[in-house]
Amino acid sequence: MQLFPAFFQMDGAHVVIFGDGVNAQRKARLVAKTPARIALVNRHMPDWAEGVEQIAHVEPEQAGQALDTSRFAIIASEDETELQWAYELVRAFGVPVNVVDRKELCDFTVPSILDRGQVVAAFATGGAAPVIAKDVRAKLETLLPERIGTLAELAERWRPAVKDAISSETSRRHFWEHVLRGPVAEAVYGGDDERAEKLMDIALRRFSHEEASNEPGPVHIVGAGPGDPELLTLKAFRLIQQADIVFHDKLVSDEIMDMVRRDAERVPVGKSKGEHLVPQDGIHELMIAAAREGKRVVRLKGGDPFIFGRGGEEVEALREAGIEATVVPGISSALGCAANANLPLTHRDHAQTLTFVTGHARKGGVPDLDWQGLAKPNQTVVVFMGVGTSAIISEKLQEAGLSGDTPVAVIENGTRENETRGFGSLEALPRIIETHGIKGPALLIIGEVAGLPTEAQNKLITEALA
Numbered sequence: 371m372q373l374f375p376a377f378f379q380m381d382g383a384h385v386v387i388f389g390d391g392v393n394a395q396r397k398a399r400l401v402a403k404t405p406a407r408i409a410l411v412n413r414h415m416p417d418w419a420e421g422v423e424q425i426a427h428v429e430p431e432q433a434g435q436a437l438d439t440s441r442f443a444i445i446a447s448e449d450e451t452e453l454q455w456a457y458e459l460v461r462a463f464g465v466p467v468n469v470v471d472r473k474e475l476c477d478f479t480v481p482s483i484l485d486r487g488q489v490v491a492a493f494a495t496g497g498a499a500p501v502i503a504k505d506v507r508a509k510l511e512t513l514l515p516e517r518i519g520t521l522a523e524l525a526e527r528w529r530p531a532v533k534d535a536i537s538s539e540t541s542r543r544h545f546w547e548h549v550l551r552g553p554v555a556e557a558v559y560g561g562d563d564e565r566a567e568k569l570m571d572i573a574l575r576r577f578s579h580e581e582a583s584n585e586p587g588p589v590h591i592v593g594a595g596p597g598d599p600e601l602l603t604l605k606a607f608r609l610i611q612q613a614d615i616v617f618h619d620k621l622v623s624d625e626i627m628d629m630v631r632r633d634a635e636r637v638p639v640g641k642s643k644g645e646h647l648v649p650q651d652g653i654h655e656l657m658i659a660a661a662r663e664g665k666r667v668v669r670l671k672g673g674d675p676f677i678f679g680r681g682g683e684e685v686e687a688l689r690e691a692g693i694e695a696t697v698v699p700g701i702s703s704a705l706g707c708a709a710n711a712n713l714p715l716t717h718r719d720h721a722q723t724l725t726f727v728t729g730h731a732r733k734g735g736v737p738d739l740d741w742q743g744l745a746k747p748n749q750t751v752v753v754f755m756g757v758g759t760s761a762i763i764s765e766k767l768q769e770a771g772l773s774g775d776t777p778v779a780v781i782e783n784g785t786r787e788n789e790t791r792g793f794g795s796l797e798a799l800p801r802i803i804e805t806h807g808i809k810g811p812a813l814l815i816i817g818e819v820a821g822l823p824t825e826a827q828n829k830l831i832t833e834a835l836a
Contacts, residue, residue, distance in 0.1 A: 372496055373479070373494055373496050375481075375492065375494070377490070377492075378441055378442065380404035380405050380406040380441075381405050382405070383404070383405070383406040383407070383441040384406065384407050384408075384409060384436070384439050384440050384441060385401050385406050385407070385408050385409070385440060385441055385442060385443070385444070386408075386409045386411060386428075386433065386436045386437055386440045386442075386443040386444070386460075386465070387401070387408060387409070387410050387411065387443070387444045387445075387446060388411045388412070388433075388443070388444070388445045388446060388447050388452070388453075388456040389411075389412060389445065389446035389447040389448065389452075389470075390410070390412040390413075390414070390416040390419075391446065391447075391448050393446035393448070393470045393471075394410070394412075394416075394444075394446035394447075395416070395418050395419075396446075397444045397446055397470070397480065398410065398419065398422075398425060400480070400483070401424075401444075402422060402424050402425070403485065406424070406441070407424055407426065408424050408425045408426065409426055409428045409433075409436035409440070410425050410426065410427055410428060411428045411429075411430055411433045411436065411456070412427075412430070413429070413430065415427040430455075433456070433459060434459065434463065437459065437460060437463040437465050438463065440463075440465050441465075441466075442465060442466040442467065442468070442477075442478070443456075443460045443465045443466070443467045443468075444467070444468045444469075444470070444480070445457060445460065445467060445468070445469045445470065445472075445475075446470045453469070453472075457469060457475060466478055468480055473496070473497035476497070479494050479496055479497050481493055481494035481503060482494070482500065482503035482504045482506070482507045483507070484507045484510055484511060484514065486514060486516070486518045486519040487518075487519025487520065487522070487523070488519045488520075488522035488523050488526070489514070489518045489519045489521075489522050491507070491510060491514075493506045493507050493510075515559045517558055517559050517561070518559075520558055520563070521550060521554075521555055521558045521559070524554075524558060524563075524566060524567075524570070525546065525549075525550060528570055528574075531574065532545060532546070532574060535574055535575075535577075535578040536574075536577055536578055538664065540614055540664060540665060540666075541577065541664060543614075544577070544666070545573065545574070545577045547612065548573060548577070549569070549570060549573050553569050554566050554569045554570055554573065557569055586661040586662045586663075586664065586692075586693050587661060587664060587665070587666055587667070587694075588661070588667075588693070588694040588695065588696050589657050589660075589661050589667040589668075589669060589688050589693055589694070589695050589696075590609045590613075590666075590667065590668045590669070590695075590696050590697075590698060591668075591669045591671065591675045591681050591684055591685065591695060591696070591697045591698070592606045592609055592610065592668050592669065592670050592671065592675070592697075592698040592700070593606065593671055593672075593673060593674040593675050593679070593698060593699050593700015593701070593702075594606065594618075594619075594621075594622045594623070594626050594670050594671060594672055594673070594700055595626075595672075595673065595700040595701040595703075595706060595785075596672070596673060596701060596702075596703040596706035596707055596710075596784050596785045596786075597621075597622075597623040597625070597626070597672070597703075597706075597783065597784070597785050597786040598623075598625075598706065598710075598785035598786065599623065599625040599626050599628075599629060601701050601706055601785060602626060602629070602700075603698065603699070603700065603701075605698050606698050606700065607629060609668055609698065610626075610629060610630045610631065610634075610668055610670065611629070611630075611631050612631070612666055613630065613631060613634050613666050613667065613668040614634060614635065614660075614665035614666045614667070615634060615635040615636075615637065615660050615665050615666075615667055615668070616630050616634055616635070616636050616637065616668045616669075616670050617637045617639045617653060617656060617657060617660075617667070617668070617669050617670065618636060618637070618638060618639065618640065618669075618670040618671075619639065619640040619670065619671050619672050620638070620640030620672075621640065621671070621672025621673065621703075621811055622640075622670050622671070622672050623786060626670075630670075637656065639652075639653045639656070650680060650683065651687075653669075653684070654683075654684060654687035654688070654691075657669060657684070657687075657688065657693075658687070658688065658691045658693060661688075661693045662693075669684060671700070672700075672703065672811075673700055673701070673702050673703040673704075673706075674699050674700045674701070674702040675697055675698075675699070675700065676697065676699070677702045677704070677726060677754075678726070678728050678754045678755070681697060685697065703754070703784055703811070703813060704726060704752045704754070704813060704815075706784055706785045707781040707784025707785060707789075707813050707815075708752075708781075708813075708815065710781075710784055710785045710789065711779065711781060711784070711791055711823055712822075712823050713779060713815065713819060713820065713822060713823050714819050714822065715750050715752065715815070715819060716750065716819070717818070717819050717822070720748070720817070720818035720819050720822070721748055721749055721750040721817050721818060721819050722748050722749070723746075723748065723749035723750070724749065724750050724752070725743075725744065725749060725750070725751050725752070726752050726754065727739055727744065727751065727752070727753055727754070728753070728754050728755050728756075729753045729754065729755050729756025729757075729758070729759045729760070729763055729814065730754075730755045730756075730759075731759050731762075736759075736762055736766070737756075737759055737762065737763065739766075741766045741767060741769070741770040742770050742771075744767060744770065744772075745767050745770035745771045745772035748818075749817060750815065750816070750817035750818075750819050750820075751814075751815075751816040751817060752813060752814070752815050752816075753813065753814035753815075753816065754813060755810070755811075756812075756813075756814045757780075757803055757808060757809065757810040757812050757814075758810075760780075760799050760800050760803050760814065761799075761800040763799070763814065764796055764797065764799040764800060767796060767816070768796065768797065772796060772816075773796070774795060774796050774797030775795050775796070775797070776795065776796040776816060776817065776818070776820075777793070777794075777795065777796075777816075777817065777818060777819075777820040777821030777824075778793070778794060778795060778796050778798075778799050778802070778814060778815065778816050778820050779791065779792070779793050779814075779815040779820040779823070780792040780793075780799070780802050780803055780806070780808055780812055780813070780814055780815075781812060781813050781815070782806075782808045782809070782810065782811065782812035783811065783812075784813065790806050790807075790808055790812075791806075792805065792806040792808065793820065793821070793823070793824045796816060799814070
């Protein structure tokens with residue numbers, strides 16, 4: 371982020387604008403929408419500024435006095451000599467400056483602004499492409515209700531009463547999220563301000579009563595999918611935006627964690643091979659304690675919570691503690707990784723059965739699996755957590771009768787930018803992992819379907835050479 375967005379408080383502010391042409395007029399018109407006073411520096415007061423109460427004409431000789439109390443300055447002079455003089459003067463006073471159409475001289479840029487009264491949005495490209503910023507503003511103008519500023523004014527009026535009635539900061543935020551996204555907002559947008567006030571009163575009395583009862587809220591166990599943030603479900607996105615605290619796995623990608631509400635508490639509880647940052651019982655205790663404090667709790671898990679994610683154990687622990695648990699499914703890494711590699715897990719000609727298994731085993735042990743059942747033809751076997759036991763898996767499946775020539779695919783960090791894929795045969799499975807430097811998290815996909823992407827690639831190469 372090259373630009374850091376910020377908003378100036380304009381009550382009682384002074385702004386200095388240099389110039390008298392079209393650019394100066396546009397900038398003065400924009401600043402005049404705020405309560406700020408404008409000092410317009412030039413030799414003669416232009417016609418367009420006459421009669422504008424906020425604008426005061428300042429001779430160039432008095433410009434220093436105006437800059438001494440200025441919040442920022444804008445140089446819109448069309449004469450290069452005047453521009454350089456103004457720039458050096460502003461620099462001498464240490465005032466932030468915007469020089470129109472001179473990006474290299476600017477401390478800040480003037481963004482494209484969407485004005486809804488108390489709600490103001492600004493869009494900028496750092497001077498690189500102002501038209502894009504204007505296009506974004508135009509699109510958002512169609513999405514933001516015209517009376518959203520009126521809703522903000524209502525919230526401002528009620529803020530003291532809400533603070534008096536609801537002592538907990540977390541509960542107050544829950545209250546505002548409820549009223550500003552629910553019936554109160556709808557009443558304001560519909561122009562029924564009287565009804566909105568009544569609904570505010572009803573909601574405040576209900577929330578203050580609920581705070582006194584101190585009942586724990588639900589815990590949401592949410593699947594984050596395989597890693598690509600665009601594969602996150604809409605419900606999952608909404609919940610992580612509302613959460614007060616998020617307990618997250620290591621498998622959850624940084625891009626998805628960036629979507630969590632900025633002021634939410636983030637607690638890493640992920641496990642990796644040989645390293646349990648927080649034991650499973652400890653995770654249960656943390657979630658229960660947070661819920662009993664009245665926090666909105668999200669347990670964010672890679673893939674799907676109910677596919678080798680221990681989500682079932684967490685639901686049981688929460689319900690035994692008297693806390694409601696809701697589960698939001700995520701795209702399993704098996705589905706996401708296979709789709710990203712154009713690898714069908716079922717196929718009418720190659721696989722009529724799909725089996726998910728875990729390759730996890732105690733240190734030095736053998737996964738407890740039905741090897742004979744997994745070696746049956748016309749099926750796809752997807753192995754989670756099988757990198758460390760890949761040699762044993764290869765050996766046991768071949769002993770059970772599965773051909774060593776059976777295609778396999780190994781996909782690490784599937785759907786992410788650092789995804790690694792390896793293809794080959796069951797017999798060569800350990801070598802594939804070693805050759806590609808795969809450490810995990812990774813999936814092993816075993817069956818005829820694992821050869822289809824390489825077959826298609828080879829066909830394209832053959833056709834190109836022909």
